[in-house]
Amino acid sequence: MAPSKSRRGGEMGYKRWNQNTSFVDIALSESLKKNRSMRTMDRINRVNDWRKVEERLMDYYKIGRQEEGADAYPPLMLLKGLLLQKWFHIPSDPELENQINDRSSFKIFLGLPLDGISPDHSTFSRFRSRLSSEAMAWINKEVLQQFARKGLTINEGIAIDARLVESASHPLSNDELKEQREKRDTPEGQVDKNGKPLKFSRDLESDWMTKDGEPPFYGLKEHASVDVNNGLLLATELTPASHHESPYLPLCAAASCHTEEPIKIIYADKGYFGEPNRSFLSLNQIKDGIMRKDTTTAKLTEYEHERNKRISKKRYIVEQYFGLSHLHQGAHRARFTTLIKNAIDAKVRQIGL
Secondary structure (H helix, E strand, O other): OOOEOOOOOOOOOEOEOOOOOOHHHHHHHHHHHOOHHHHHHHHHHHHOOHHHHHHHHHHHOOOOOOOOOOOEOOHHHHHHHHHHHHHOOOOOHHHHHHHHHHOHHHHHHHOOOOOOOOOOHHHHHHHHHHOOHHHHHHHHHHHHHHHHHOOOOOOOOEEEEEEEEEOOOOOOOHHHHHHHHHHHOOHHHHEOOOOOEOOOOOOOOOEEEEEOOEEEEEEEEEEEEEEOOOOOEEEEEEEEOOOOOHHHHHHHHHHOOOOOOOOOEEEEOHHHOOHHHHHHHHHOOOEEEEOOOOOOOOOOOHHHHHHHHHHHHHHHHHHHHHHHHHHHHOOOEOOOOOHHHHHHHHHHHHHHO
C-alpha cells in the first residue's frame, strides 16, 4: 500500500498510510494472535508512551519539517526500527530492511500496513547519522522517567564499570595513526579518489592501550552505569581505549540522574579507588560503594576484604550487562568507524534494554 502524499498547510512532511482494514489484515488476524514476537511487542507498546518519546525525538530531529519536497519517514518509525535491530540481533541495516519486509509483526510494530514496504536500509543509516548523542540521552531519560512513574526506583543504587570495545577497523601503529589523522584533517583527506565526500573510512578515533600481563588492545572503551535493583542501563559513554575509567565515575553518575530522586550509593571496582572519587561522592552525599585496594602505605584489613566481597555481589549487575550485550548483540566490537555513530548505537541499545 502506497503512503498518502496529501499535506495540509503547516503540516510536517511525513509519510502517512491509510489505516483502513485490508483483506491482508483480515487474512492474517488469527495467526497474528498466536505470534510470540507480536505479543512481546504488544507488551512493549503497553509499557511505553511512544507519544512522549516522539515529542523528545522531534525536539532534535529536523528532517520532514519543511512543507515542500518529498515526505520523510516518521522519525519514531525509524527509531523503532533500530530497536528491532537490537532486540532481534539483526546484524546490518540491509538485513533490517529485509526482515521488516518479511515479518508482519515488525510492520505492525512500526505502524506500516501489512502490504507496505520497509524504509530503505540507507534511510536507517542516514537517520542514525542525523541523531545526536544529546538527543538519545534525552530520549533515554524520557523512557526511564516513564518507568519511574510506574513505580520503579532507579536511583537507590547504581553500579559503574568499563569494558573494552574492539575497533571496527584493523589496528594501525601509532605512527600510522598519527599520519592518517593528520591527512584526515586536510581538505584532501575528506574526499575519495573521485573527489566526492568520504562515505567509508578507517576508524581513527580508537587508540591503543596496554595492561599488565595482557596483549595490547586497539579500540574504544564503554563506561556504563546500571541500576542494581532492576538492571536498567542508566548511562553509557564511549571513549578511546586508553582513557582510564576512574575519571569517568562522576560523568556516569551525572548521566544516571533521570529523576528527582538522588542517587543513594554507587558501587564500583578497585579501578575507581582514589581520593578524587571519594571526594566526589562525599560532596554529593552519595554513599561510597567503591572497592578498596592495597596502597604503598597500607594493606587491606580483614573488614575491608569482607566489604569488597559484599560490594562485588552488588556490582555484578553491570558485568552482567556487559556479558549479555556481548553474547547477544556483539557489543564487544564496534559496528562503525566513528565514535559518534558507535555512541548512538550504544544509546539505542540502552533504550532496548
